[in-house]
Amino acid sequence: MLNLKGTIQKRKKIKAPKAAFLALSKNLTIKSLKNKKVGKNYKKDKYFLFEEASFMVLVFGQDEARPLYLNKLAKRYCGPSCENLLAPARPNFKINPIWQGWRKRHAEALRALFTKKIPMRIINIPLHYQSRLSSRERRRSERYFKFIYQPLGSKTGPITEVIVFGLEVSEQLLLVNQVMKAMEGLREEREKTSVILESISDVFIAIDRKWNITYMNKRAEFMHGKPQSDSLGKKLWSEFPIYKKPEFANYVRGSMQQRKFLEFDYFYAFTNKWWHYRCHPTPEGLVLYASDITEKKEMELQKDAFIAHTSHELKTPITSLKLYAGTLLYKLKKSKDTSLTTYVEGIDERLNKLTGLINSLLEASRIQRGKISFNKTKFSIDKLVEEAVGNIRKIAKNHKLTVKNSSLKMIEADRGRIEQVFINLINNACSYSPSGSEVVVTVTAKDNNIVVAIKDSGIGLTEKDKENIFKSFYQVNDRERKKIPSGLGLGLSISKNIVEAHGGKIWVESIHGQGSTFFILLPVKDQRGYRGNNR
Amino acid sequence: MSKVKKQEKKSIFFIEDEVGITVPLKALLEDMGFFVEIIPRINSKLLNTIANKKPDLIFLDILLAGEDGRVFCRHLKENRETKMIPVVMMSAYPNAKESALKAGADQFIEKPFSVHELLEKVDYYLSSSNF
Numbered sequence: 001m002l003n004l005k006g007t008i009q010k011r012k013k014i015k016a017p018k019a020a021f022l023a024l025s026k027n028l029t030i031k032s033l034k035n036k037k038v039g040k041n042y043k044k045d046k047y048f049l050f051e052e053a054s055f056m057v058l059v060f061g062q063d064e065a066r067p068l069y070l071n072k073l074a075k076r077y078c079g080p081s082c083e084n085l086l087a088p089a090r091p092n093f094k095i096n097p098i099w100q101g102w103r104k105r106h107a108e109a110l111r112a113l114f115t116k117k118i119p120m121r122i123i124n125i126p127l128h129y130q131s132r133l134s135s136r137e138r139r140r141s142e143r144y145f146k147f148i149y150q151p152l153g154s155k156t157g158p159i160t161e162v163i164v165f166g167l168e169v170s171e172q173l174l175l176v177n178q179v180m181k182a183m184e185g186l187r188e189e190r191e192k193t194s195v196i197l198e199s200i201s202d203v204f205i206a207i208d209r210k211w212n213i214t215y216m217n218k219r220a221e222f223m224h225g226k227p228q229s230d231s232l233g234k235k236l237w238s239e240f241p242i243y244k245k246p247e248f249a250n251y252v253r254g255s256m257q258q259r260k261f262l263e264f265d266y267f268y269a270f271t272n273k274w275w276h277y278r279c280h281p282t283p284e285g286l287v288l289y290a291s292d293i294t295e296k297k298e299m300e301l302q303k304d305a306f307i308a309h310t311s312h313e314l315k316t317p318i319t320s321l322k323l324y325a326g327t328l329l330y331k332l333k334k335s336k337d338t339s340l341t342t343y344v345e346g347i348d349e350r351l352n353k354l355t356g357l358i359n360s361l362l363e364a365s366r367i368q369r370g371k372i373s374f375n376k377t378k379f380s381i382d383k384l385v386e387e388a389v390g391n392i393r394k395i396a397k398n399h400k401l402t403v404k405n406s407s408l409k410m411i412e413a414d415r416g417r418i419e420q421v422f423i424n425l426i427n428n429a430c431s432y433s434p435s436g437s438e439v440v441v442t443v444t445a446k447d448n449n450i451v452v453a454i455k456d457s458g459i460g461l462t463e464k465d466k467e468n469i470f471k472s473f474y475q476v477n478d479r480e481r482k483k484i485p486s487g488l489g490l491g492l493s494i495s496k497n498i499v500e501a502h503g504g505k506i507w508v509e510s511i512h513g514q515g516s517t518f519f520i521l522l523p524v525k526d527q528r529g530y531r532g533n534n535r
Numbered sequence: 536m537s538k539v540k541k542q543e544k545k546s547i548f549f550i551e552d553e554v555g556i557t558v559p560l561k562a563l564l565e566d567m568g569f570f571v572e573i574i575p576r577i578n579s580k581l582l583n584t585i586a587n588k589k590p591d592l593i594f595l596d597i598l599l600a601g602e603d604g605r606v607f608c609r610h611l612k613e614n615r616e617t618k619m620i621p622v623v624m625m626s627a628y629p630n631a632k633e634s635a636l637k638a639g640a641d642q643f644i645e646k647p648f649s650v651h652e653l654l655e656k657v658d659y660y661l662s663s664s665n666f
Contacts, residue, residue, distance in 0.1 A: 326559070348649070
């Protein structure tokens with residue numbers, strides 16, 4: 001800021017007046033000024049050169065109140081009675097208070113100059129100037145002037161006159177003011193942000209690209225037990241060795257290197273708390289943002305425990321029912337009484353469905369919480385798709401299932417889980433498309449990825465369906481066929497979790513009424529080095 | 536089945552406290568010609584009883600009233616007299632499979648299972664059965 005101001009002042013300082021002043025003091029005629037239109041009425045005194053100057057020129061003798069000379073501009077700015085403007089205030093004579101302020105400093109400056117106490121003086125004052133643009137229109141504007149006091153006379157002899165140059169610096173000051181204001185705004189904004197960051201109950205740490213800590217809020221101080229002043233500028237890894245643990249470091253390094261937003265949950269055994277970390281890459285480096293989710297985790301654990309317990313409690317009577325039904329069926333078959341077997345088979349079938357529902361509920365809860373470990377092996381994707389389609393063919397006999405595979409790739413994944421995804425999607429395709437229609441499964445290889453597309457010619461999806469279809473418990477309403485959705489609406493949510501846990505993606509393209517195509521992208525090998533949600 | 540003489544009957548022990556499971560199973564398996572004994576509780580004498588009776592197959596529930604079936608399975612497998620008896624553990628918790636096999640169980644069957652699934656296990660160990 002100071003620099004800016006300094007340069008402006010320096011540049012503007014004398015240039016124009018100095019040239020004129022030099023010409024004057026050496027009694028030279030400035031040739032360039034000769035061309036200027038100088039009115040005939042002007043006295044041909046030694047100051048005539050200044051008459052049309054773009055800056056104010058005032059010449060004072062010993063009497064600080066009566067200028068010997070004022071140029072056109074000085075007269076204009078100082079008002080109609082400019083000769084008296086500097087005179088002591090008289091009653092009924094209005095003087096701008098700022099001019100009054102100047103008057104004192106002006107008198108001091110003149111006195112000092114005449115007594116050779118100082119060689120030169122510069123006074124900056126704002127001047128409220130009322131300009132008359134037309135007879136009706138009046139505009140008040142504030143202008144800023146810099147006054148340069150230069151004594152005249154020989155070096156050894158007495159000082160006879162003091163010439164005062166009044167340079168307008170409004171523009172420069174305005175610019176400076178604007179910059180100052182902008183800086184102030186920026187500072188305020190930064191302070192505001194800082195206040196917000198300090199007040200939140202979440203941990204906020206900013207790191208530059210070399211892993212140096214550039215900012216951390218109060219909560220971060222509290223969590224790590226180290227004051228901000230101690231940690232700033234130090235490496236994250238050396239300052240907080242706890243972050244070196246792979247379950248933490250892999251995510252943070254991954255986010256920094258790939259410039260990708262990542263989030264994960266981390267448990268601090270020391271404080272017995274769960275934190276949800278978000279890594280945001282920034283132009284400077286990385287921002288770590290962590291919120292305490294211990295309560296949420298506890299709720300989740302309770303929910304899991306509840307689901308696990310309930311499903312266990314439900315499974316025991318189901319087992320019992322299944323065994324009763326099975327025994328009954330055995331006995332009926334043995335006694336060759338076939339009239340009742342269909343009923344018992346019906347019971348058994350519904351019990352299997354009930355078991356399936358309970359299992360999917362349990363599974364969804366476990367998969368969502370990342371509690372399922374994946375047993376990864378290498379296998380042929382084409383073969384797996386063939387197998388999955390083969391399994392569905394046995395059930396969906398009314399649909400034409402076609403496989404087009406050309407990938408010839410081996411992938412590394414949990415075979416059982418991936419098969420589960422395919423079966424789920426192909427099954428959906430069959431159940432949401434009319435009997436006799438075709439379902440096409442295409443397997444293609446693209447770079448290091450496999451894309452499996454499952455296309456049906458069913459009812460298709462609305463925009464709302466597309467938005468929500470991968471959410472838990474969401475079900476597509478098939479009003480046209482009056483089909484009541486069966487199941488819990490967890491299949492696609494489970495599939496999404498499985499695919500994402502393998503570093504893949506799942507999405508759908510569909511036009512309502514014209515069928516849908518579900519896509520699954522799977523990397524040949526999950527090279528992330530870490531597991532979890534990456535949005 | 537009726538041809539199977541009593542002394543040739545293969546014996547199956549069910550260590551399970553849920554009557555709803557044991558009643559139909561006993562009825563079914565006895566009908567098929569097996570000797571079935573239901574043991575609803577694990578107690579200190581049970582190991583001796585099993586060592587004496589030497590059943591051909593044991594179905595053992597993981598969670599019995601207050602007892603951990605896995606601990607008993609370990610005892611069975613550590614005992615010279617009983618370690619040869621195949622043990623199939625049962626549980627409604629699918630993730631219990633790993634710990635069951637670790638405890639020495641020969642196989643694991645997840646609840647709810649069907650008669651068919653159970654008979655598969657029986658057939659596997661007592662292949663002479665003719666169901």
